[in-house]
Amino acid sequence: MEELARVRSDFVSRVTTEILTQLLEALVCDTVLNELEKESILEKNLARADKARSFIDTVRKKGDKACKITIKHLQIKDPSLFSQLRLNSDPSAQQGEVMHHRP
Template sequence: MAGNLDRLRVEFVEGISPEVLNQLLDDLHGEGVLNPGEKDHILEKYLIRADRARALLDTVRKKGNTSIKIMMERLQTQDPALYSRLM
């Protein structure tokens, strides 16, 4: 699954809206995929939406397939159109 993220990275970064990105950060923090420090780091260090999207994707990818699956499930709920394009 992690290999698929490399292929989908560009479309994810270009397609995700600021609102969905922020909701994903909140959801993944609530699910325990991201700890408070990781979430805050992404929000504080990266001011540009695309940079935040890349940082989120990289962080989740490093955590393995279960975390990737959770992120994709949340993306499907928050932005079904983007999720469909990625799948």
């Protein structure tokens, strides 16, 4: 699922530290990330943008399911950012978007 790859730069420039922390907490609760990974993202990156980049890259390495869970949490925790990124939590709706690529 390359949905997160598509929105990576927008996510990095728009997400707040608060939302990022909430997303990390939620993903630890869902066992998508472990406590160590969460700490690593927060402590190794001083700048908010670097934390966000590291977050997206870590989740993407975990595969499709992790990406879908992350998108769902983002929809709940920051609906406005979710819609700005034009993400879609419904996989069947994403199929339709693929058709709209310009040649």
